[in-house]
Amino acid sequence: MQIQIPLLTILAYLIGSVPFGLLLAKTQGKDIRKLGSGNIGATNVLRCLGKPLGITCFVLDVLKGFLPAFLFPNIGNCGAEFGILFGAAAILGHNFPIFLKFKGGKGVATSAGVLFGVAPMAVVAGLLVWVIVLKVSGYVSLGSIIAALAVALIGWIRVDHYGVVTAAALTLLAALSIYRHRANIQRLIAGTENKFEKKKKS
Structure with missing residues (x-):
């Protein structure tokens, strides 16, 4: 092993x-x-x-x-x-x-x-948050950031179910995801982030 x-x-x-x-x-x-x-x-x-x-x-x-x-x-x-x-x-x-x-x-x-592999309930909740934020704001990046925070929060709320190691890992994964979105965060603050738009059929 x-x-x-x-x-x-x-x-x-x-x-x-x-x-x-x-x-x-x-x-x-x-x-x-x-x-x-x-x-x-x-x-x-x-x-x-x-x-x-x-x-x-x-x-x-x-x-x-x-x-x-x-x-x-x-x-x-x-x-x-x-x-x-x-x-x-x-x-x-x-x-x-x-x-x-x-x-x-x-x-x-x-x-x-x-997350689907280790904490399926948390990721389902995270996807739901992502969809809601995307629908309301139109920003994929904002949805991803808030969804990552939601998953980490659920990990600690259900720490009795997932355990401290998994909850801490979910938090680290969320932090990594948010760090990778730092350029998007700067554009969101500046108001220059692109919104998600479906391509119109010609």
Whole structure:
């Protein structure tokens, strides 16, 4: 088990490092890093390349967080709390991918996948908060920030259910997500953040 855990952690990081947004854009002959916000995540793919590729990117980014968090503890024959370790490695891979010189996305979808693996009720609540904030404000980034805070708060409210380790991990994941949105926060304060708008049919 002592050997398996480090190997699985490295594997989780490598899985997280797979830049699905970039690869999907390449199928259209485009570099997603040169479109829209330049981010490789699902939101930018959706905004620049349309719903089918955006949804596909979102699902793949979620899975690369969910699979390590949910499956790797069983593969490594270790406790369920190690799902947080493996999930965090996948998130770090997405945010700082070795394949892209450590310049990646914000980790929202991948974090959601990790949460589905270790705390499904918290992530359902977080998604609900995200949808409500997006509908009210029109800002994807604001929805993501508030949803991250909501998930962390739920972790501590239900600490008797999740445990201190998981609640603390949820807080750290929320802090990482908010840190990765620091440019969005600056634009929100300045009033220059782009609102999410559906493409009109021609």
